[in-house]
Ligand code: TXA
């Protein structure tokens with residue numbers, strides 16, 4: 551089991567010696583290593599069982615650091631960053647030579663993000679290097695939103711989990727690519743599309759096609775909840791599965807026909823932000839319940855509801871593969 555605590559100096563010491571440390575952010579917990587040290591970064595891929603083609607996000611403490619690790623940085627990106635950082639956004643720029651190719655999976659671009667969490671910001675400020683950190687879950691599985699989630703999934707593979715409490719956003723960062731002519735979104739996430747478009751004063755294309763592994767968070771099958779999952783009209787799905795033990799993941803309220811203990815509600819008030827905060831936690835809960843099939847409903851497709859629907863879609867696709875168990879071994 552990993553040691554669990556809030557000792558920032560201890561976390562910094564381990565990171566300086568090339569070890570991995572799980573860190574809290576406002577979105578989800580990350581599995582961090584010194585981004586400049588390929589020997590440390592390669593451990594991230596090993597521990598997560600992550601394919602080498604899936605690049606890592608680099609976390610920094612301040613916008614001023616962007617130009618050290620990437621460039622050119624378009625003025626529109628600087629303006630946006632000044633408004634949303636620290637926050638649940640990752641910026642893609644052309645990378646500088648300082649960033650090892652391993653971090654970006656050989657891509658000419660790098661993802662940079664300033665997480666909005668006091669503990670991790672303090673950690674980043676105390677370090678001499680930025681932190682490469684994917685979500686702290688085995689590749690393909692549900693992202694962790696508490697220190698205990700990390701302990702459950704990776705605790706036997708890392709020395710330390712920096713406990714910063716429950717994640718306040720609950721969905722991974724929105725990824726926006728500024729490396730081309732026009733900004734475009736590669737992953738829907740914790741900052742809504744509508745808000746981004748308001749700040750940028752333009753429509754932004756979404757390019758999250760699963761055929762393109764530019765952002766594997768966008769692979770069709772991802773976020774495996776460990777149970778078969780169907781998304782649609784809950785009463786109809788209950789009717790059409792009379793012989794199965796069902797779990798229900800509902801937006802606002804319980805449904806008749808399934809015992810309450812097997813139902814989870816995302817937000818009784820119908821608030822998409824609250825639903826986002828609860829989403830992975832509630833999905834994860836079905837692992838511990840004796841259910842054969844989880845049925846869920848779509849949220850209104852706007853704001854964070856859109857990002858939740860995206861994850862429901864992918865969780866349902868991955869859950870089509872029963873008994874997925876541990877992800878397949880990879881070279882890295
Ligand atoms: O909120 C978050 O972004 C969390 C916290 C820990 O910061 N991190 C996270 O990392 O979600 P991860 O590795 O689970 O997802 C990062 C996504 C991947 O799908 C990856 O392909 C994409 O970001 N990505 C990273 N660098 C990229 C790049 N240069 N070009 C395109 N996509 C990139």
Ligand code: MG
Pocket residue numbers: 684685693767
């Ligand atoms: Mg992830």
